[in-house]
Amino acid sequence: MKKVFVKTNNVKRFITMMNNLQNRAEGVPGMGLVYGEPGLGKTQTINWWAFKNNAILVRCTQLMTARWLLNEIMDEMGEVNCGRLADCFKIIIRNLLTEPQVIIVDEVDYLAIDSRAIETLRDIHDKTNVPIILVGMSNAKSRIKRFKHLYDRLSEIVQFKPFSKSDIAGIVKELSEIEMTECAIKCICANVNRFRQIVKIINKAECYAKANGLNSIDEIIIKEILNDEATDKETVQTTEQV
Ligand SMILES: Nc1ncnc2c1ncn2[C@@H]1O[C@H](COP(=O)(O)OP(=O)(O)OP(=O)(O)O)[C@@H](O)[C@H]1O
Ligand SMILES: [Mg+2]
Incomplete structure (x- = not known):
């Protein structure tokens, strides 16, 4: 990043x-x-x-x-x-x-x-x-x-204030070292509106791209990261409840 x-x-x-x-x-x-x-x-x-x-x-x-x-x-x-x-x-x-x-x-x-x-x-x-x-x-x-x-x-x-979709698109383009497709950016915009969340997603996407020798990040990678995040949070919640 x-x-x-x-x-x-x-x-x-x-x-x-x-x-x-x-x-x-x-x-x-x-x-x-x-x-x-x-x-x-x-x-x-x-x-x-x-x-x-x-x-x-x-x-x-x-x-x-x-x-x-x-x-x-x-x-x-x-x-x-x-x-x-x-x-x-x-x-x-x-x-x-x-x-x-x-x-x-x-x-x-x-x-x-x-x-x-x-x-x-x-x-x-x-x-x-x-x-x-x-x-x-x-x-x-x-x-x-x-x-x-x-x-x-x-x-x-x-x-x-939480970011608008156009703010987020701008932030992703400025921060991401690896190119993101327009669909990937749209997917981020649709799901998060805070800096800390955006930074976490970009970081995970870049790690994934580097580990797999990719020079572009697409919507599928972003969706997987978002799904993993949601599962992690659910697991934490369930553990806390137990
Ligand atoms: N203007 C910025 N440019 C680049 N990165 C930023 C910017 N603002 C925030 N970030 C990134 O977002 C992360 C979260 O931002 P920050 O810690 O400033 O939020 P906060 O509003 O103080 O949150 P909290 O209320 O939890 O303390 C930072 O660690 C940084 O990685
Ligand atoms: Mg703070």
């Missing part, structure tokens, strides 16, 4: 959001929310953007506390953790005031459990005015809504 970053419509809407937040008028709050179903490319997009724009990128985890969150931000800044929470907070604020950096927080749903952690992001935003982007699952918006003061600071909200 080719290592290319595909600028899907979701990616384009994300870039517009980031431009709006970075160029916003004075007084307009600078927090943003990105949310959507699994496998639509949210993490890939923020990784790509953060790398290009020297942003601070933090990925939350199930057990994350406010202290842990601040430590992660310190790490990203190349600062040594100084132990005291108040000192960490001051260093982060000082650094962002001297050299503003966008902060992006992935898997924010985990933070929505601990109000201290999520409200710390609001504090950082209020003190420094740097854009802070929260990225989460499909129900992140309703979870964040519970934190009224934080929700009020969201100037931009982007929902990553």
Whole structure:
């Protein structure tokens, strides 16, 4: 599979959001929310953007506390953790005031459990005015809504949407190293609409083609892969039930 970053419509809407937040008028709050179903490319997009724009990128985890969150931000800044929470907070604020950096927080749903952690992001935003982007699952918006003061600071909200058939055809053509017939592409379009699923199918199809010395992937191969995937999932479900 080719290592290319595909600028899907979701990616384009994300870039517009980031431009709006970075160029916003004075007084307009600078927090943003990105949310959507699994496998639509949210993490890939923020990784790509953060790398290009020297942003601070933090990925939350199930057990994350406010202290842990601040430590992660310190790490990203190349600062040594100084132990005291108040000192960490001051260093982060000082650094962002001297050299503003966008902060992006992935898997924010985990933070929505601990109000201290999520409200710390609001504090950082209020003190420094740097854009802070929260990225989460499909129900992140309703979870964040519970934190009224934080929700009020969201100037931009982007929902990553499942792909249309023409989006998928474009993605397959850009990513697949081995040529796919039009029927093979149609078959993928008819059956999947998320990036992670598309990538898995292309990968399996390429492995099959390489193992069998084929230079083109047709509809029959794709159908077999889709059938195998469906059987695997059924087996997992049955095992889980037992
Ligand atoms: N723009 C892109 N260009 C190329 N490949 C991509 C792109 N976006 C996503 N992918 C591929 O799809 C996979 C899934 O994307 P990603 O992990 O970003 O989804 P996600 O929306 O963050 O899912 P989750 O909600 O489960 O965290 C990636 O590992 C990558 O292989
Ligand atoms: Mg993700």
